[in-house]
Amino acid sequence: MEEIRIILVDDHVLVRDGIKALLENEQEFLVIDEASNGVEALEILKETQPDLLIVDIRMPVMNGIEVVNEVNSTYPHLKTLILSMHDSEEYVLNSIAAGADGYLLKGSSKEEFLKALHTVASGGKYFTGDVSSIIINNMMGATVAQSKKESSQKELPFKLTKREKQILSIVLQGKSNKEVAKELEVSKRTAEVHRYNLMKKLDVKNLIELSKMAEEYNLI
Amino acid sequence: MEEIRIILVDDHVLVRDGIKALLENEQEFLVIDEASNGVEALEILKETQPDLLIVDIRMPVMNGIEVVNEVNSTYPHLKTLILSMHDSEEYVLNSIAAGADGYLLKGSSKEEFLKALHTVASGGKYFTGDVSSIIINNMMGATVAQSKKESSQKELPFKLTKREKQILSIVLQGKSNKEVAKELEVSKRTAEVHRYNLMKKLDVKNLIELSKMAEEYNLI
DNA sequence: TTAAAATTAAGTATAAATACTTAATTTTTT
DNA sequence: AAAAAATTAAGTATTTATACTTAATTTTAA
Numbered sequence: 107m108e109e110i111r112i113i114l115v116d117d118h119v120l121v122r123d124g125i126k127a128l129l130e131n132e133q134e135f136l137v138i139d140e141a142s143n144g145v146e147a148l149e150i151l152k153e154t155q156p157d158l159l160i161v162d163i164r165m166p167v168m169n170g171i172e173v174v175n176e177v178n179s180t181y182p183h184l185k186t187l188i189l190s191m192h193d194s195e196e197y198v199l200n201s202i203a204a205g206a207d208g209y210l211l212k213g214s215s216k217e218e219f220l221k222a223l224h225t226v227a228s229g230g231k232y233f234t235g236d237v238s239s240i241i242i243n244n245m246m247g248a249t250v251a252q253s254k255k256e257s258s259q260k261e262l263p264f265k266l267t268k269r270e271k272q273i274l275s276i277v278l279q280g281k282s283n284k285e286v287a288k289e290l291e292v293s294k295r296t297a298e299v300h301r302y303n304l305m306k307k308l309d310v311k312n313l314i315e316l317s318k319m320a321e322e323y324n325l326i
Numbered sequence: 327m328e329e330i331r332i333i334l335v336d337d338h339v340l341v342r343d344g345i346k347a348l349l350e351n352e353q354e355f356l357v358i359d360e361a362s363n364g365v366e367a368l369e370i371l372k373e374t375q376p377d378l379l380i381v382d383i384r385m386p387v388m389n390g391i392e393v394v395n396e397v398n399s400t401y402p403h404l405k406t407l408i409l410s411m412h413d414s415e416e417y418v419l420n421s422i423a424a425g426a427d428g429y430l431l432k433g434s435s436k437e438e439f440l441k442a443l444h445t446v447a448s449g450g451k452y453f454t455g456d457v458s459s460i461i462i463n464n465m466m467g468a469t470v471a472q473s474k475k476e477s478s479q480k481e482l483p484f485k486l487t488k489r490e491k492q493i494l495s496i497v498l499q500g501k502s503n504k505e506v507a508k509e510l511e512v513s514k515r516t517a518e519v520h521r522y523n524l525m526k527k528l529d530v531k532n533l534i535e536l537s538k539m540a541e542e543y544n545l546i
Numbered sequence: 547t548t549a550a551a552a553t554t555a556a557g558t559a560t561a562a563a564t565a566c567t568t569a570a571t572t573t574t575t576t
Numbered sequence: 577a578a579a580a581a582a583t584t585a586a587g588t589a590t591t592t593a594t595a596c597t598t599a600a601t602t603t604t605a606a
Binding site for chain 2: 202208215217218221222225230231232233234235236238239241242243244245278279280282311312313314315317
């Protein structure tokens with residue numbers, strides 16, 4: 107196995123030196139260059155392409171997340187590991203969105219650091235367990251949603267009749283009363299009344315509010 | 327601070343004994359009971375309620391994920407930490423869906439184990455970095471989507487003018503042409519024309535389609 | 547088996563949106 | 577400075593939605 111070529115990007119010399127010292131004992135990693143800010147890093151990348159970039163978030167001129175973003179669109183195969191002092195939601199989520207392959211806190215142990223490097227270098231992701239609250243909560247809110255607390259859906263402060271739900275679902279397809287009427291084989295006036303009644307029940311005064319309301323309470 | 331009361335759920339005596347031995351040296355944790363499968367665990371919970379459950383996934387009679395699921399709907403405040411031999415996608419994702427607060431591999435270090443316990447006990451989530459590939463990849467597919475490969479947004483097959491975008495955003499708040507006109511201090515007829523033009527550009531024929539389109543191309 | 551609720555649909559009136567066209571001003575780009 | 581694009585707004589006609597009320601049937605629940 108060839109060694110993994112690394113570029114360090116951090117504005118503190120001490121941090122870079124520390125990491126270099128640490129990696130000197132590991133023959134599978136080779137620090138080939140270093141930069142003290144994002145712009146410098148991108149300059150280096152024009153000439154030398156490493157396998158992995160270890161990037162600090164907070165840096166002058168161009169921060170780590172911007173670097174990752176840029177790297178990701180320009181050199182898609184280059185791996186990026188964020189090394190941050192902070193576990194803020196903003197940093198973590200933006201790192202993921204930017205396409206970072208890993209996220210470590212500077213307080214991590216040497217063992218975890220090396221494990222993260224190996225994982226990321228071999229195509230995996232490594233986000234320290236310390237930031238999993240952020241990731242999982244974001245994931246839950248976005249996709250799986252509830253599960254803890256109340257796993258049932260929001261209680262409706264109103265009750266639609268069966269027919270009204272039918273009309274609602276057709277209305278939410280963008281159909282007019284005339285079209286609703288044709289589809290359900292009733293008079294246009296009937297469709298109008300149902301629509302009128304259900305909008306009154308839901309206390310909305312236009313289609314936009316209606317569709318939001320329907321989504322919120324996942325009617326239909 | 328009171329000690330954290332724990333119940334161990336694992337079908338291997340040796341594993342339970344190992345964890346007990348490990349936690350005996352930590353005065354903030356107290357193993358109050360143990361079970362060798364899910365059903366047994368739920369039986370115990372009817373009488374004693376701990377703060378935290380450490381659960382193995384593979385168990386006879388009732389597996390760990392089912393236990394977590396059940397615990398989550400019956401005792402929502404009880405924390406659950408999955409201890410697994412495996413980092414399969416199925417296990418990890420199902421654990422999250424079931425509402426587990428943490429996920430550790432049995433190969434974890436003592437330090438990580440204790441950190442995970444503390445994090446979970448205090449209301450956080452702790453998913454070991456070893457499983458972050460799974461979580462992040464799933465997250466990307468589900469929510470953030472692209473970022474690697476093509477990080478740009480969908481190309482618009484049409485171009486709205488600045489004014490049209492303004493009108494659009496107000497229209498999407500459910501406002502009528504009259505209201506749009508008042509807000510932008512133009513005549514109602516002007517608002518009508520803008521609305522007409524933008525709906526034609528977007529090739530939609532009602533508000534529902536318009537709001538879907540706006541969401542899809544994240545206009546506004 | 548009644549009473550209550552739901553479905554149907556008409557009447558009446560007003561407001562709003564749709565579907566254009568034409569065209570005078572501004573603003574922006576070349 | 578000229579051409580192109582954007583903003584403004586009027587005209588005209590038709591369709592659709594809103595805002596009710598009243599009321600005849602059906603269906604459902606007590």
